[in-house]
Amino acid sequence: MHKILAKKQLSPNVTRLDVLAPRIAEIKQPGQFVIVRAQEGGERIPLTIADADPAKGTIALVIQAVGKSTRELVALEVCDAIRDVSGPLGHPTELIASGRALCIGGGVGTAVVHPIAKALHAKGVQVTSVIGGRAKEWVIFEDDLQKCGDVIVCTDDGSHGRKGFVTDAAKEVLTAGGIDIVYAVGPVPMMRAVANLTRPFGVHTVVSLNPVMVDGTGMCGGCRVEVGGETKFACVDGPEFDGHKVDFDLLADRLQTYREFEQRANACADGQCRIRR
Amino acid sequence: MSTLSAKERMQITRQSMPEQDAAERSRNFQEVNLGFPEQLALLEAQRCLQCKAAKCMQGCPVMVNIPRFVSLVAQGDMAGAAKSLMGDNALPSVSGRVCPQEQQCEGSCIRGVKGQPVAIGYLERFVADWARNHGTVSDEAQPAPTGKKVAVIGGGPAGLTAAGELVKKGHDVTLYEALHKPGGVLVYGIPEFRLPKKIVASEVDRLTKAGVKIECNVVIGRTYTIPELRERFDAIFIANGAGLPVFMNVPGENFKGVYAANEYLTRVNLMEAYHAEGANTPVLKGQRVAVVGGGNVAMDAVRTAKRLGAEKAMIVYRRTKEEMPARAEEVHHAGQEGVDFQLLVAPLEVVGDEKRWVKGLKCERMELGEPDASGRRRPQPVAGSEFILDCDVVVVAIGTKANPLLTATCPEMKLNKRGNIETDEAGMTSIPGVFAGGDIVRGAATVILAMGDGKRAAQAIDAYLKK
Ligand SMILES: Cc1cc2nc3c(=O)[nH]c(=O)nc-3n(C[C@H](O)[C@H](O)[C@H](O)COP(=O)(O)OP(=O)(O)OC[C@H]3O[C@@H](n4cnc5c(N)ncnc54)[C@H](O)[C@@H]3O)c2cc1C
Ligand SMILES: Cc1cc2nc3c(=O)[nH]c(=O)nc-3n(C[C@H](O)[C@H](O)[C@H](O)COP(=O)(O)OP(=O)(O)OC[C@H]3O[C@@H](n4cnc5c(N)ncnc54)[C@H](O)[C@@H]3O)c2cc1C
Numbered sequence: 147m148h149k150i151l152a153k154k155q156l157s158p159n160v161t162r163l164d165v166l167a168p169r170i171a172e173i174k175q176p177g178q179f180v181i182v183r184a185q186e187g188g189e190r191i192p193l194t195i196a197d198a199d200p201a202k203g204t205i206a207l208v209i210q211a212v213g214k215s216t217r218e219l220v221a222l223e224v225c226d227a228i229r230d231v232s233g234p235l236g237h238p239t240e241l242i243a244s245g246r247a248l249c250i251g252g253g254v255g256t257a258v259v260h261p262i263a264k265a266l267h268a269k270g271v272q273v274t275s276v277i278g279g280r281a282k283e284w285v286i287f288e289d290d291l292q293k294c295g296d297v298i299v300c301t302d303d304g305s306h307g308r309k310g311f312v313t314d315a316a317k318e319v320l321t322a323g324g325i326d327i328v329y330a331v332g333p334v335p336m337m338r339a340v341a342n343l344t345r346p347f348g349v350h351t352v353v354s355l356n357p358v359m360v361d362g363t364g365m366c367g368g369c370r371v372e373v374g375g376e377t378k379f380a381c382v383d384g385p386e387f388d389g390h391k392v393d394f395d396l397l398a399d400r401l402q403t404y405r406e407f408e409q410r411a412n413a414c415a416d417g418q419c420r421i422r423r
Numbered sequence: 424m425s426t427l428s429a430k431e432r433m434q435i436t437r438q439s440m441p442e443q444d445a446a447e448r449s450r451n452f453q454e455v456n457l458g459f460p461e462q463l464a465l466l467e468a469q470r471c472l473q474c475k476a477a478k479c480m481q482g483c484p485v486m487v488n489i490p491r492f493v494s495l496v497a498q499g500d501m502a503g504a505a506k507s508l509m510g511d512n513a514l515p516s517v518s519g520r521v522c523p524q525e526q527q528c529e530g531s532c533i534r535g536v537k538g539q540p541v542a543i544g545y546l547e548r549f550v551a552d553w554a555r556n557h558g559t560v561s562d563e564a565q566p567a568p569t570g571k572k573v574a575v576i577g578g579g580p581a582g583l584t585a586a587g588e589l590v591k592k593g594h595d596v597t598l599y600e601a602l603h604k605p606g607g608v609l610v611y612g613i614p615e616f617r618l619p620k621k622i623v624a625s626e627v628d629r630l631t632k633a634g635v636k637i638e639c640n641v642v643i644g645r646t647y648t649i650p651e652l653r654e655r656f657d658a659i660f661i662a663n664g665a666g667l668p669v670f671m672n673v674p675g676e677n678f679k680g681v682y683a684a685n686e687y688l689t690r691v692n693l694m695e696a697y698h699a700e701g702a703n704t705p706v707l708k709g710q711r712v713a714v715v716g717g718g719n720v721a722m723d724a725v726r727t728a729k730r731l732g733a734e735k736a737m738i739v740y741r742r743t744k745e746e747m748p749a750r751a752e753e754v755h756h757a758g759q760e761g762v763d764f765q766l767l768v769a770p771l772e773v774v775g776d777e778k779r780w781v782k783g784l785k786c787e788r789m790e791l792g793e794p795d796a797s798g799r800r801r802p803q804p805v806a807g808s809e810f811i812l813d814c815d816v817v818v819v820a821i822g823t824k825a826n827p828l829l830t831a832t833c834p835e836m837k838l839n840k841r842g843n844i845e846t847d848e849a850g851m852t853s854i855p856g857v858f859a860g861g862d863i864v865r866g867a868a869t870v871i872l873a874m875g876d877g878k879r880a881a882q883a884i885d886a887y888l889k890k
C-alpha cells in the first residue's frame with residue numbers, strides 16, 4: 147500500500163499525487179516510470195515519475211484523467227492509498243553533459259519533460275523549455291521549468307504566452323541555432339510533428355513513447371513499437387527512443403486497440419451505461 | 424487390500440478422470456478435471472505393482488517415491504501418503520495437474536508397456552487435494568533460526584519451492600516478485616480451468632505462514648540490482664523465469680489483434696479479463712482466433728479463446744499432432760472442446776484490413792521430410808499451397824527467450840549465448856553465493872524441473888551458508 151501524502155489539481159484534467167514509495171524515490175532517474183494498480187482488481191497502468199522527494203520518501207505522479215483507471219486514481223484523496231506501485235521501470239534518459247537542450251512538453255507530457263529539464267540543468271546544460279496547452283489553465287509545470295532555464299509558453303487560444311503550437315515556437319528556437327539536443331514528450335501527433343521539424347535541422351531528438359503496457363518487465367510484448375524498422379519493447383528498451391526513427395503511425399494505430407472498450411468503461415463510469423454486456 | 428496378488432492388480436483397468444462435459448466447459452473457466460473421488464483413487468492405487476526397481480521414479484525429474492505414496496493410498500492412509508509425497512515434491516497439487524506425465528513418470532511405468540500406466544498424476548493430485556482440504560498440519564518442529572538471510576528472486580514454481588525449503592532450514596527468506604502477485608506462470612500463464620488460482624494462493628499462504636517474506640512489485644534489475652542484494656543477503660536464488668516472448672517475424676505482426684500468448688493469457692488470467700463484465704483490463708474477444716504453436720502455451724491460449732466466446736478457435740501448427748510438445752491430455756481436451764487443428768500449416772504473413780485490424784493469416788501447407796536435430800521430422804513447405812485463414816485475432820505461442828532485465832545489471836554473471844544463466848551442478852552461478860534455477864537457466868522448460876531446481880538450489884545454499 148502506498149499512501150497519498152499530497153494532492154493538487156494542476157489543470158482542469160491533470161492532478162498531481164505525491165505517493166509514498168521510498169525505494170523508488172531514492173533511486174529513480176529522469177525518464178523512468180512506475181506501473182500502478184489503484185486497487186485490487188484494477189488495471190495496471192504506466193505513469194512517469196514526475197518528481198521525487200527522497201527525504202519524504204515520496205514520488206510525484208502527474209495524471210491526466212482520460213479514462214476509467216486514471217479517473218479512479220485522481221478520485222483518491224490524501225491518506226487514501228494506491229495498492230501497487232512497481233518500479234522504477236524503463237531506461238533513464240540519456241542526458242547530455244554540456245551544451246544546450248530544448249525541452250518540449252505538450253499537455254501532461256510537460257510533467258514528463260520536467261524531470262529531464264531539472265536533471266539537465268543540474269548538470270549545467272543550458273535549457274530552453276517550450277510548453278503548451280489549450281488555454282492558460284491547461285498549462286502545467288511552468289514555474290518548475292522556470293527554475294531550469296528559459297520557458298516559452300504556447301496556448302491554442304493565446305490566453306497565456308504566445309498563441310499557437312509548441313512546434314512554431316520550437317522552430318524559432320531551432321532556427322536561432324545552438325541547440326544540441328531536443329527532448330519532446332506529449333501526444334503522439336505532437337511528438338511526430340516535433341520529429342519532423344527537427345529532422346532537417348539534424349538535431350538529435352528524444353521522444354518518450356506511451357504504448358499500452360501490462361507488466362512493464364518485457365514479459366508480455368504488448369508495448370511493442372517500431373524504431374528504425376526493428377520491433378522494440380518500450381517498457382524495457384525505452385520508453386525513450388530516437389524520434390527520427392520511430393514509426394509514429396504504428397504507435398498511434400496500436401493505441402486505438404481498446405478504443406471501444408475504453409469508451410464503454412468511461413460511459414459506465416459516467417453512469418450512462420445501461421447495456422451491461 | 425494391500426494383499427492383492429499381482430494378477431489381481433493387473434485385472435483392474437485404469438480409472439478415468441471425471442471431467443466437466445466438453446460442451447459445457449468450453450463456455451466456462453472452471454476446472455476441467457474434477458479429481459478422483461476416494462474410491463477411484465483406492466482402485467487406481469491398487470493397480471500399482473510396487474516394483475522393486477521402480478521405473479516410474481526414473482521418469483520423474485524429482486524422483487518422487489511413487490510406489491511408497493501410492494501404496495499408502497491403496498491402504499487408505501491419505502495422511503501418510505501426503506507426508507511421503509510432500510517430502511519429495513513441494514507442490515504436488517500443481518505437478519499432479521500440469522506435469523507431462525506421459526513423457527515422465529507414467530511414460531516409464533511398467534504397466535504402460537502392455538496397456539495403460541498407473542495414473543500417477545491423478546493420484547498425486549488426489550493426495551495433494553486431500554491434504555489441502557484436510558488441513559494436515561506438518562509435525563515438523565520450528566527450525567532454529569540460523570541468522571542467515573537469503574533473497575529469492577521470482578515467485579514462480581522455482582522461487583516458491585526454494586523459499587519453502589530455505590525457510591524450513593531456518594534461514595530468513597525474502598522473496599521478490601516483479602508482478603503484484605506471486606505464482607509466476609502458475610498465475611499469469613496457466614489458466615484457471617487447468618490450475619485453479621486458489622491452489623497457488625494456498626501454497627503461497629503456506630509459505631508466508633512458515634515465515635517467508637514476500638515483497639511484490641519489486642523488479643530486480645530496476646528496484647534493486649544483484650550487487651545491491653549481495654550486500655544485504657548471505658545468498659541469492661535467481662528464478663525470474665524465461666520472459667520475453669518470441670514473435671514470428673512476419674509482415675503484419677504489429678497489426679491490432681496480434682498478441683503474444685503471454686500478453687493474451689496475462690490479460691485473461693492475472694488481470695482477470697475473463698469476467699464477462701466488470702473487468703478493468705480489456706482483451707480482444709475474437710470471433711475467429713488463430714493460435715500459432717503446438718505447446719502447452721498454445722493449447723492454453725486456444726482453449727481460452729474458445730471460452731471467451733470465439734466461434735472458431737484454431738491451432739496453426741507446422742507439424743502434426745504427434746510432434747506437438749503439449750501435454751497429451753491438453754491436446755485431447757482441446758479436441759473435445761471443438762478446437763480446430765490446422766496441422767502441417769505455417770504462417771507467412773498477418774493480413775490486415777485498411778484500418779490495420781487483423782483479418783486473416785496467410786499460410787502455406789507443409790509436409791514432413793527427414794528428421795532434424797530434435798529427432799522430429801522436419802516440415803517443408805509445399806510449393807504453391809498458400810491460402811488465407813480467416814481470423815480476427817492471432818495469438819503467437821512459439822516460445823520465449825531469456826529476459827535480460829536482471830542480468831544486464833550484473834555483467835559479471837556468466838550467461839550462455841542464448842542469454843540464459845550458467846550454473847554448476849548445484850545451481851551456483853559464476854558469482855559465489857548467487858544461485859539460479861528454472862526457466863532462466865533451462866530456457867522454457869517445465870514446472871517440475873523448475874521446482875526440482877528450486878529444491879536442489881535450496882540444499883546447495885544451505886550447505887554454502889554452513890561453510
Ligand atoms: C511509459 C508511459 C508513461 C506514461 N506517463 C504518464 C503520465 O505521467 N501521466 C499520464 O497522465 N499518463 C501517462 N501515460 C499514459 C497513461 O498510462 C494512460 O493514460 C492510462 O493508462 C490510461 O488509462 P485509463 O483507463 O484511464 O484510460 P483508457 O480509457 O483505458 O485509455 C485512454 C488511452 O490511454 C491509453 N492506454 C490505455 N490503457 C493503457 C495502458 N495500460 N498503458 C498505456 N496506455 C494505455 C490508450 O491510448 C487509450 O486510448 C504514460 C504511458 C506510458 C506508456
Ligand atoms: C501458458 C503456459 C502453460 C504452461 N503449461 C505447462 C504445463 O502444463 N506443464 C509444465 O510442466 N510446464 C508448463 N509451462 C512451463 C512452466 O510454467 C515453466 O517452465 C515454469 O513456470 C518455470 O518456472 P520458473 O519458476 O522458472 O519461472 P516463472 O514461472 O516464469 O516465474 C518467474 C517469476 O519471476 C518474476 N520475475 C521476472 N523477472 C523478475 C525480476 N526482474 N525481478 C523479480 N521478479 C521477476 C516473474 O514475474 C514470475 O513471477 C507452461 C508455461 C506457460 C507460459
Ligand code: SF4
Pocket residue numbers: 482483484485486487489512518519522524527528529543544547871
Ligand atoms: S512430480 Fe510429475 S513426473 Fe514426478 S511423479 Fe509427480 S506427476 Fe509424475
Ligand code: SF4
Pocket residue numbers: 470471472473474477478479480489490531532533534541543
Ligand atoms: S512402474 Fe508403475 S507399477 Fe511399477 S511401481 Fe511405478 S507406478 Fe507402480
Ligand code: FES
Pocket residue numbers: 358359360361362363364365366367368369370379380381382
Ligand atoms: S509492457 Fe509487457 S513487455 Fe512491455
